[in-house]
Amino acid sequence: MRSRRRPTRRSAVTLTVLVTGALAAGLLTAPTASADGDGAVRIHDIQGTTRLSPYAGERVAGVPGVVTAVRGFGSARGFWFQDTEPDRDASTSEALFVFTGSTTPDVRPGDAVRVSGTVKEFYPGGENAGLQSVTQLTGATWAVRSSGNALPPAVVLNAASIPARYAPDAHGGSIEDLPLRPGRYALDRLESLEGMRVSVRNAPVTQATSAYHDLWVTAAPRHHRTPRGGVLYGSYADPNGARVKVASLIPFARRPFPVADVGDELTGVTAGPLDYDNHGGYTLQATELGGLVKHGLERETTRKQRSGELAVATYNVENLSPRNPQEKFDRLASALVTNLASPDIVALEEVQDDNGTGDDGTVDAGVTLKRLTDAIAAAGGPAYQWRQINPVDGRDGGQPGGNIRTAFLFNPARVSFTDKPGGDSTTPVDVVREGGAVALTASPGRVDPANDAWRNSRKPLAGQFSFRGERVFVIANHFTSKGGDQGLDSRFQAPSRTSEVQRVQQAKAVNAFAGRILAADRKAAVIVAGDLNDYQFSPALSALTAGRVLTDQVGLLPVKERYGYVYQGNSQVLDHILTSPSMGRKHTDYDIVHINAEFADQASDHDPQVLRWRP
CATH class of the missing domain: 2.40.50 (OB fold (Dihydrolipoamide Acetyltransferase, E2P))
Incomplete structure (x- = not known):
C-alpha cells in the first residue's frame, strides 16, 4: 500500500468548504474519533516523508498496528506500535510511540490495536535544545483487537x-x-x-x-x-x-x-x-x-621518567572536593603514583573549593588539595606540594558553588617552584627579563584574568619552575565547556558550535602569553597543559598553535591513538599538552594514559596524560 499523501493547501480548503456545506445541509454525518475507526490513516501517513508529521496537531482515529514494546517506568510511559502492512516508501517509518505520561498502558507486545489520539512532535529537552523531534500520539485511546500476534521483523x-x-x-x-x-x-x-x-x-x-x-x-x-x-x-x-x-x-x-x-x-x-x-x-x-x-580491557601504566627527564602531567579530576568519598581521593592518588609513575609536575583541573557545591562564599581549596596529597603519600608517592590561586566566588563556571580552578602539584625532590608574590585572582601575570633570563612577574599568576575571554570560565594558571638548572614555564588551563552547542544529531545541520567562539578567544590569549615568553627568550621551555574542551582539529587548537608558538603533542601520536575522552560513543580529544619549539620532538615523549574514559568504573571521566622532556 502506498503512503497516503496530504492534499495541497488549495484543495484542502476547497474540500473543507464542500464538507462544511454538506454537513450544514444534513447530507453528511460528522465522523467520530474513536478507536474503532477503519484505519484509513496508517502510521506511515502520520510519519510522512520528512521529520515532521503532516498530521501534527490533528487528531487521528483507528490507526492500526501491533504493539512491539511497552515502557512501564518513569514519567514518559507508553508503548510503541508498528504497522504490519508497510508501504513501499523507505522514507516513511511504520511505527509510532503512544505517550501515556505516568500511567502504565494496559497493552502487551503482540497486541493488535487500533489507536486514536492527537499527533504531536515532541522535542526532547525542549524545542530550544535544537534536537530532533519524536512523532507521537498523545491523549490516546485504544482498543485491543487480538493478542499473541507475531512482531514485525527487526x-x-x-x-x-x-x-x-x-x-x-x-x-x-x-x-x-x-x-x-x-x-x-x-x-x-x-x-x-x-x-x-x-x-x-x-x-x-x-x-x-x-x-x-x-x-x-x-x-x-x-x-x-x-x-x-x-x-x-x-x-x-x-x-x-x-x-x-x-x-x-x-x-x-x-x-x-x-x-x-x-x-x-x-x-x-x-x-x-x-x-x-x-x-x-x-x-x-x-x-x-x-x-x-568481556574482552578484558586493561588500564594502562606509563613508564617512569628517567633521572634526566622532566615529567609533566595533566589530569581533570572531575569536581574533586572534600564532599567526595575517600575512595575517589585514593583512586586518583593510586593513578598518579602507579599509572602515571609519579610525575614531577601535575596540572589539575576541576579542583573545587573546600565545601564543594556548598554556596556559602568559600573559595579556598586547601582542604581539597591536602586530602589529595595525603592520599598520594599514603599510596607510596612523593610528598607533593601545591600552588593555586583562589577564584572570585562564583566567577569561574562549573558546578554552582564549587568554584573549580586549576592547580599545580609538584615533587620538590625533583623540581623546584619559583615563588613570586603578587599573583591573585584579578592581577595579570606578565613576562620580564630578570638577571639576563626570562621570568614571570608573579608565580603562580593568572593569565590575562580581566580578558572577556575568561567570562564565567577558569583563568589559566602560570607557574615558573626549575629543573636541573633549566627554567620551565607551565600554564595550566581549563577552557570553557561545550555547553550550549548543538549536538551532532541536531535538527540544525551543520550544527552550531557557539561555545567555540569563546574557546578561540581563550586560545588566542594563551598563545599571546606564550608568545611573550618566547619573544623574551626564543629558547624558553613553555608547556601549555590542561582540559581545553576541544579537538585537535578545531579552530581553538589552530588559534593556540598559530605562529608556530606551540606544538600540540596530540598531533604527534599515531592517528588512532588520539583520544582520551569518550562521548556518545565517540573516542575523542579534549585534553592536550603543547610545547614550545625549543623543547623539540626528539627530546619529548608523550603518552595519553587510558585509565578512565573507556571503563564503566571511573575515578574521572577524563584520561590523564604525561609529557616527558629531556633538556
Whole structure:
C-alpha cells in the first residue's frame, strides 16, 4: 500500500468548504474519533516523508498496528506500535510511540490495536535544545483487537544499511522539512526507522555502561576503530553515523543491564524499538538483549621518567572536593603514583573549593588539595606540594558553588617552584627579563584574568619552575565547556558550535602569553597543559598553535591513538599538552594514559596524560 499523501493547501480548503456545506445541509454525518475507526490513516501517513508529521496537531482515529514494546517506568510511559502492512516508501517509518505520561498502558507486545489520539512532535529537552523531534500520539485511546500476534521483523542496523554520509547540509538551518533520503544519509536512515523494531548483531561496545544503565555500540565494526576497541572521532566531516545508544526495557530484576567497557561485545541479537532522546539521540530500547562478552580491557601504566627527564602531567579530576568519598581521593592518588609513575609536575583541573557545591562564599581549596596529597603519600608517592590561586566566588563556571580552578602539584625532590608574590585572582601575570633570563612577574599568576575571554570560565594558571638548572614555564588551563552547542544529531545541520567562539578567544590569549615568553627568550621551555574542551582539529587548537608558538603533542601520536575522552560513543580529544619549539620532538615523549574514559568504573571521566622532556 502506498503512503497516503496530504492534499495541497488549495484543495484542502476547497474540500473543507464542500464538507462544511454538506454537513450544514444534513447530507453528511460528522465522523467520530474513536478507536474503532477503519484505519484509513496508517502510521506511515502520520510519519510522512520528512521529520515532521503532516498530521501534527490533528487528531487521528483507528490507526492500526501491533504493539512491539511497552515502557512501564518513569514519567514518559507508553508503548510503541508498528504497522504490519508497510508501504513501499523507505522514507516513511511504520511505527509510532503512544505517550501515556505516568500511567502504565494496559497493552502487551503482540497486541493488535487500533489507536486514536492527537499527533504531536515532541522535542526532547525542549524545542530550544535544537534536537530532533519524536512523532507521537498523545491523549490516546485504544482498543485491543487480538493478542499473541507475531512482531514485525527487526530492521538490521549494519554497515550496509547505514550510509557513510552523516546528514544533509542545510548551512546551519533546520533539516526538518527536507525530504528524507535514507539511502544517502545516516541521520535520515535512522529517522526513517523512528519507533520501528531494529536490531544489531555482535555489536562492539564503543562507550562503557553509564550510571543511567546505557551503553553505546557501533553497527559498523570496521569503521574508524581505535586499537582498544572504540570508535575514533577524527574530524567534523565524519561523526561515525553507525553509533547507536542501547538502553533496556527489560526489568532489571529479570535481566540486569550489562556492565561493559569499551571493546566488549554484545553478542547475538539486541533488538527493540528505535527511540530518540536528549541524552544521546537515537537509542535502541532493547526488548531483546544480547549476551556480554568481556574482552578484558586493561588500564594502562606509563613508564617512569628517567633521572634526566622532566615529567609533566595533566589530569581533570572531575569536581574533586572534600564532599567526595575517600575512595575517589585514593583512586586518583593510586593513578598518579602507579599509572602515571609519579610525575614531577601535575596540572589539575576541576579542583573545587573546600565545601564543594556548598554556596556559602568559600573559595579556598586547601582542604581539597591536602586530602589529595595525603592520599598520594599514603599510596607510596612523593610528598607533593601545591600552588593555586583562589577564584572570585562564583566567577569561574562549573558546578554552582564549587568554584573549580586549576592547580599545580609538584615533587620538590625533583623540581623546584619559583615563588613570586603578587599573583591573585584579578592581577595579570606578565613576562620580564630578570638577571639576563626570562621570568614571570608573579608565580603562580593568572593569565590575562580581566580578558572577556575568561567570562564565567577558569583563568589559566602560570607557574615558573626549575629543573636541573633549566627554567620551565607551565600554564595550566581549563577552557570553557561545550555547553550550549548543538549536538551532532541536531535538527540544525551543520550544527552550531557557539561555545567555540569563546574557546578561540581563550586560545588566542594563551598563545599571546606564550608568545611573550618566547619573544623574551626564543629558547624558553613553555608547556601549555590542561582540559581545553576541544579537538585537535578545531579552530581553538589552530588559534593556540598559530605562529608556530606551540606544538600540540596530540598531533604527534599515531592517528588512532588520539583520544582520551569518550562521548556518545565517540573516542575523542579534549585534553592536550603543547610545547614550545625549543623543547623539540626528539627530546619529548608523550603518552595519553587510558585509565578512565573507556571503563564503566571511573575515578574521572577524563584520561590523564604525561609529557616527558629531556633538556
